[in-house]
Amino acid sequence: GxxxxxxxxxxxxxxxxxxxxxxxxxxxxxxxxxxxxxxKEVAYFLGYEERGLFEACQRWFGASPSVFRAQSLAAETxx
Numbered sequence: 001g002x003x004x005x006x007x008x009x010x011x012x013x014x015x016x017x018x019x020x021x022x023x024x025x026x027x028x029x030x031x032x033x034x035x036x037x038x039x040k041e042v043a044y045f046l047g048y049e050e051r052g053l054f055e056a057c058q059r060w061f062g063a064s065p066s067v068f069r070a071q072s073l074a075a076e077t078x079x
Contacts, residue, residue: 025060028053032069033076039065 009015024046031042042065043053053065061068 024056028057028060028065029072032057032065033072035069035073039069 043050057065057068
């Protein structure tokens with residue numbers, strides 16, 4: 001059950017919250033790389049209000065969603 005899963009995750013050195021956060025971060029990276037997608041849509045698809053997306057991006061990337069997007073798109077054009 002749930003307790004057994006918690007113990008197994010703890011044995012692996014992680015938690016459900018950390019796994020969820022990591023999955024959201026990866027999805028945010030993919031969604032923000034799509035320049036035609038509005039930030040409101042990105043927030044919606046991640047389950048955030050716009051303010052929540054801003055705060056999550058600050059934590060994950062050290063930048064706002066729009067700054068992270070601009071940096072990502074600039075990096076793609078240099079490849």
